[in-house]
Amino acid sequence: MNLDKYRREHADIIRHVQELKKLTALGIAGQAAAIAREVIAMSSVIKLHLSVEDRFLYPALQEAGAALAAKGRQYQEEMADIAAQYGRFSRQWNDAQRIAEQPEGFRADANRVLKILFDRISRENRDFYPLIEAT
Template sequence: MNLDKYRREHADIIGHVSTLRTLCAHGIADEAAAIAREVIAMSSVIKLHLSVEDRYLYPSMQQAAPALAAKARLYQEEMKDISAQYGQFSRRWNDAQSIAEQPEAFRADANRVLKLLFDRIGRENRDFYPMVEAA
């Protein structure tokens, strides 16, 4: 299975996270409008990526060797929680006014949720995708 599209989307998501970090370093309240736009743009990529993984990648791995099928089920189950947390984050912080009024709350929420996302992308790229490609 060719996973280049998934890896490109991962790189795109990491790019959005990097842009958010840069904007935050310039001042969350000052960059609130740009941060909100970035959250919205990143959310579009994440929603599409998760949908394709959930509909195609994980189900196709259910027919693979038992170890890979089990790993796919585990990853799919874990992603439900991460997806829910990201959804709450994106709904709360897609508005410049909310970000400008609560910059430290945004920072704390972003650090927590985006770390979950970043760590998960790393595990998929490092552990799961090589198993899929080897199958």
């Protein structure tokens, strides 16, 4: 199975996370509009990525043998919680005025949710995708 598309989307998501870090370092309140735009842009990539995984990757893994099917179900179930957390984050922080009014709330949520997202992407790239390719 060719996972290059998934890896490219992961790299795109990580670029958005890095851009949010840069904007935050410049000052949350002053960069609120750019931060909100970045959250919206990243959300589009994440929604597309999750949709493609659910429609193609995970169903294909169900046909790839019991061990890989079980691992795929585990990753999919874990992702449901991460996606819900990210969804709440993106709905809360896609508004520049809200970000400007609550910069420390944004910072706390971003640090928590984006770390979870980054860790998950890293684990998929390091552990899950090589397992799929080896099968």
